[in-house]
Amino acid sequence: MARSLVVDVHTHLYPPAYIELLKERKDIPYIRPFPPSNQLCLCNRPPQNSSAQGSANGSSKVPPGRILYRHYYEVDEKIAFMDHHQIDVSVISLGNPWLDFMPPDTAGDVAIKINDETNELCKLYPGRLFFFGALPLSAPESIILAEISRLKTVSQARGIVMGTGGFGEGLDDPKLIPVYKALAESSMPIFLHPNYGLPSSVWGSRGSDYGQVLPLSLGFPMETTIAMTRLFLSGVFDTVPDLQIIVAHSGGCLPFLAGRIEACIEHDKRLEADGKLTSDRKTLWDAVRNNIYLDGVIFDKTGLKTAIEVAGVDRVMFGTDHPFFAPLDEGKTFPAMTVNRDAAKEAFPEDDTESYDLVMGGNAVRVLHL
Amino acid sequence: MARSLVVDVHTHLYPPAYIELLKERKDIPYIRPFPPSNQLCLCNRPPQNSSAQGSANGSSKVPPGRILYRHYYEVDEKIAFMDHHQIDVSVISLGNPWLDFMPPDTAGDVAIKINDETNELCKLYPGRLFFFGALPLSAPESIILAEISRLKTVSQARGIVMGTGGFGEGLDDPKLIPVYKALAESSMPIFLHPNYGLPSSVWGSRGSDYGQVLPLSLGFPMETTIAMTRLFLSGVFDTVPDLQIIVAHSGGCLPFLAGRIEACIEHDKRLEADGKLTSDRKTLWDAVRNNIYLDGVIFDKTGLKTAIEVAGVDRVMFGTDHPFFAPLDEGKTFPAMTVNRDAAKEAFPEDDTESYDLVMGGNAVRVLHL
Numbered sequence: 001m002a003r004s005l006v007v008d009v010h011t012h013l014y015p016p017a018y019i020e021l022l023k024e025r026k027d028i029p030y031i032r033p034f035p036p037s038n039q040l041c042l043c044n045r046p047p048q049n050s051s052a053q054g055s056a057n058g059s060s061k062v063p064p065g066r067i068l069y070r071h072y073y074e075v076d077e078k079i080a081f082m083d084h085h086q087i088d089v090s091v092i093s094l095g096n097p098w099l100d101f102m103p104p105d106t107a108g109d110v111a112i113k114i115n116d117e118t119n120e121l122c123k124l125y126p127g128r129l130f131f132f133g134a135l136p137l138s139a140p141e142s143i144i145l146a147e148i149s150r151l152k153t154v155s156q157a158r159g160i161v162m163g164t165g166g167f168g169e170g171l172d173d174p175k176l177i178p179v180y181k182a183l184a185e186s187s188m189p190i191f192l193h194p195n196y197g198l199p200s201s202v203w204g205s206r207g208s209d210y211g212q213v214l215p216l217s218l219g220f221p222m223e224t225t226i227a228m229t230r231l232f233l234s235g236v237f238d239t240v241p242d243l244q245i246i247v248a249h250s251g252g253c254l255p256f257l258a259g260r261i262e263a264c265i266e267h268d269k270r271l272e273a274d275g276k277l278t279s280d281r282k283t284l285w286d287a288v289r290n291n292i293y294l295d296g297v298i299f300d301k302t303g304l305k306t307a308i309e310v311a312g313v314d315r316v317m318f319g320t321d322h323p324f325f326a327p328l329d330e331g332k333t334f335p336a337m338t339v340n341r342d343a344a345k346e347a348f349p350e351d352d353t354e355s356y357d358l359v360m361g362g363n364a365v366r367v368l369h370l
Numbered sequence: 371m372a373r374s375l376v377v378d379v380h381t382h383l384y385p386p387a388y389i390e391l392l393k394e395r396k397d398i399p400y401i402r403p404f405p406p407s408n409q410l411c412l413c414n415r416p417p418q419n420s421s422a423q424g425s426a427n428g429s430s431k432v433p434p435g436r437i438l439y440r441h442y443y444e445v446d447e448k449i450a451f452m453d454h455h456q457i458d459v460s461v462i463s464l465g466n467p468w469l470d471f472m473p474p475d476t477a478g479d480v481a482i483k484i485n486d487e488t489n490e491l492c493k494l495y496p497g498r499l500f501f502f503g504a505l506p507l508s509a510p511e512s513i514i515l516a517e518i519s520r521l522k523t524v525s526q527a528r529g530i531v532m533g534t535g536g537f538g539e540g541l542d543d544p545k546l547i548p549v550y551k552a553l554a555e556s557s558m559p560i561f562l563h564p565n566y567g568l569p570s571s572v573w574g575s576r577g578s579d580y581g582q583v584l585p586l587s588l589g590f591p592m593e594t595t596i597a598m599t600r601l602f603l604s605g606v607f608d609t610v611p612d613l614q615i616i617v618a619h620s621g622g623c624l625p626f627l628a629g630r631i632e633a634c635i636e637h638d639k640r641l642e643a644d645g646k647l648t649s650d651r652k653t654l655w656d657a658v659r660n661n662i663y664l665d666g667v668i669f670d671k672t673g674l675k676t677a678i679e680v681a682g683v684d685r686v687m688f689g690t691d692h693p694f695f696a697p698l699d700e701g702k703t704f705p706a707m708t709v710n711r712d713a714a715k716e717a718f719p720e721d722d723t724e725s726y727d728l729v730m731g732g733n734a735v736r737v738l739h740l
Binding site: 208213216226261264266336343 | 539540542568569571572573575576577578579580581582583584586587588593595600603604619623625626627628630631632633634635636637638640641668669670672673676679680694695696698706709713
């Protein structure tokens with residue numbers, strides 16, 4: 001029997017035009033060489049959201065950002081990674097902070113350039129690469145909507161990538177409704193990715209002693225969960241019932257906290273006084289089963305089983321977060337691939353290959369029309 | 371066959387001395403009557419950690435704090451609640467912020483007074499009430515350690531309750547090590563409870579539109595998870611290997627994020643440079659299986675199953691969070707009891723009454739010597 005397709009829906013690539021854009025910048029996000037090795041580093045988070053990166057507090061033994069390995073920008077490295085790990089198809093996306101920092105007057109043109117360049121990279125490997133486009137969110141609404149319409153016609157585009165900031169005021173910003181409506185009408189899902197994490201004050205005065213563990217392991221999923229809960233509470237899934245969102249990192253903490261969130265909603269005096277607790281309201285469970293997909297980047301079988309049980313086995317899609325979580329040794333094997341694949345293997349009984357195949361690729365093929 | 375004991379390890383009671391203390395205060399935390407109804411309200415979170423409570427932004431339809439129902443302070447209400455819901459034993463604790471606000475010179479005496487008063491309340495109902503004592507954390511270390519020694523001799527005390535703040539600098543504060551050591555040597559577990567949540571900036575400009583949903587449903591568990599992860603990263607479970615912590619709200623998000631936290635640790639360049647990634651290091655999984663217990667206040671069978679799978683069926687203990695999550699109708703039934711009990715029923719196959727009984731009471735009886 002033929003092996004089912006393995007699809008990676010959470011995998012980043014910075015196309016050359018984006019690398020050039022960041023090299024020219026003086027403020028974060030930027031790419032520049034750092035002493036003593038003068039390796040190129042990508043600094044993409046402001047100091048207030050990082051316990052060390054990009055700040056003067058970082059240990060001199062550690063670069064003040066992410067070292068810009070070839071994996072970050074070379075499409076042949078992506079393919080080599082896919083081949084080594086038996087990934088058939090990748091749906092690539094820009095990493096944070098996408099185009100959110102662009103001046104309003106140039107954001108639209110830069111989005112076209114970067115999306116088109118990404119499309120050309122994808123076309124180099126027919127059937128193997130697709131992408132989530134980047135939106136010029138700082139541009140006027142008409143420009144954003146035009147890029148959504150245009151992306152619909154771009155051959156390898158299968159949705160858009162968006163951070164939790166939206167226009168800077170979060171995903172529950174009513175000004176985003178036209179964007180959500182345009183995406184829903186175009187049947188383009190949002191791949192929702194965290195942006196800057198939480199304010200570094202929450203990591204405490206010893207936060208930087210723990211490197212990037214707190215902002216990466218907790219900041220990102222918590223930011224994602226807050227953003228998604230705010231979005232849900234704003235009623236967007238009633239206003240735009242066809243909105244589809246694929247949430248990075250298995251939804252942050254959303255699957256585990258869904259019961260608590262619903263309990264707090266049911267008991268909230270303010271929501272009750274505002275008449276929002278009607279018996280026919282859309283619950284978070286409804287949203288998770290109708291509007292929300294989760295990737296499988298959770299690094300543990302129990303976490304993955306939780307995601308699958310909450311969202312449904314037809315709504316979780318394997319991902320690797322490549323090129324992050326690089327090999328721990330001199331080899332080529334990325335633990336983020338093997339740990340997350342093994343989690344999927346262990347999440348199901350050995351004879352339930354159907355469920356395993358859905359999570360590893362079947363769901364992505366169906367939802368993203370790959 | 372006799373029904374196994376049902377034990378509630380997460381249930382709050384404010385003894386009269388504590389109520390009087392808060393009534394005399396002018397700053398948060400305080401208890402005071404609020405117009406128009408002049409009902410007594412408990413305000414226990416500063417405005418910067420609340421999206422509405424205690425601030426001028428609150429809807430006039432909603433009290434600016436928690437209405438101080440009799441459930442909060444009358445021990446006979448606790449017993450009535452237990453009888454109505456078939457709870458045999460409760461291990462009561464003060465709610466946040468405990469005694470953390472006390473002046474250093476009086477904190478010790480107040481702790482003795484409140485702990486002794488709580489003990490007397492428990493003794494009114496032999497075998498049914500125990501408690502986690504409150505520590506005078508603002509007092510000099512010798513006073514704190516003396517109260518730990520003393521509590522060991524107080525008949526109904528079974529551990530201590532502590533917030534995530536510790537001495538104000540978090541649980542990874544090295545100054546807490548003597549406290550942890552004294553607790554471990556006394557075999558007294560910490561019942562760890564969230565305190566103030568997250569800074570309200572993370573809830574966005576529309577946060578108060580959603581009442582208290584964001585700070586309660588997300589702020590509390592996220593604060594708990596951050597505190598526990600910082601504690602773990604500080605190496606306290608190596609320094610004090612017998613420290614035992616019962617984490618409220620099923621660990622916040624810790625069970626779901628444990629895999630991600632471990633992955634981020636393994637990949638952290640700073641921890642690697644600091645020589646902390648030795649092969650014999652205590653992992654978070656080790657800590658969860660040796661030092662950490664979880665309560666069962668998660669409001670969902672999937673969440674509870676996650677907690678059980680991560681910590682082990684012998685390390686999860688039922689709780690209700692009474693008197694919060696009050697009845698939604700005019701009746702006496704608290705959903706936080708029934709939803710969390712039903713979650714435990716649904717978490718196991720129907721014939722696995724042994725596991726159900728462990729979670730509902732057996733673990734608490736064994737661990738807390740009830």
